[in-house]
Amino acid sequence: MALLQATYRDAGAVTVLELSGRITLGEGSALLRSTMRELLDEQRLKILVDLGDINYIDSSGIGELVSAYTTAKNRGGELKLLHLTKKVHDLLQITKLYTVFDVHSDEVTALRSFDKKSA
């Protein structure tokens, strides 16, 4: 079972957080939590989370994504999702979170959506 890996890069004013592996109870959720805390503490308030290489999320991982979303929002920032796999897409659909998150399938479009918001 592939553990979660997290890397991030700058794309203009947006930080693209690229995740791969599994976001599950234990190390996966903990890594996502600590990475998000690090980004927000560095005042990186516009975060695009690329889930293209995430093949599995459990309820703990869903909770961590929701927590990241609300924490970013409470600090005046934004968190959006990019490149959902079918399993993750379906999971967000049945939990009704697809209507909560701003989800994109194309990075350029996703990055532009941040600009629109701040304009």
Place this chain on the structure above:
Amino acid sequence: MHSNVRPNGYGGWRLIKMAEQKHLDVTLDTQVESVNLAEEMCLRVAEAAGFDEDDCYRIGMSVREGVINAFHYGNQERPEKKIYLAVDLTSDKMVIHVLDEGKGFNLGDVPNPLAEENLLSTSGRGIFLMRSFMDEFDVVAGRTGGAEIIMSKKLPNPDGHPANNNDKGDHNASHQT
């Protein structure tokens, strides 16, 4: 078949194979690793029983959520408590039991995670996912006094299709509460 073997990391396991039914008993420690272990074991049983990739995913996720529930809510993450996992393969379905040593709970008291006020909750989706992904789901008072989750999935037919048309996969799961 194996019996009374006690590998490291969990309390022990027992597999009994009879003519028409296979039964697996596992005693798990209350630790995060037990969640992965339970999922992996049940995935192997599901694959051997002929479930397709999507159903294996649903079964694995449900076992995972059941053990997380026992680990976190039932046993309160207390290491001296155990989690009892049992799997039965009958002639028509795979039945999974997850029993904890907590105080038990009433299904009716579990908040609906799809309610507007709960959508941004960071927890409380495990029961919903198990209900969505399995054909049958219930929680009863177990022999330990804790909660016993009982859930099942119809076995696929030999040609690889589900045994009936009541596929409770991702598409109609949103009707569950």
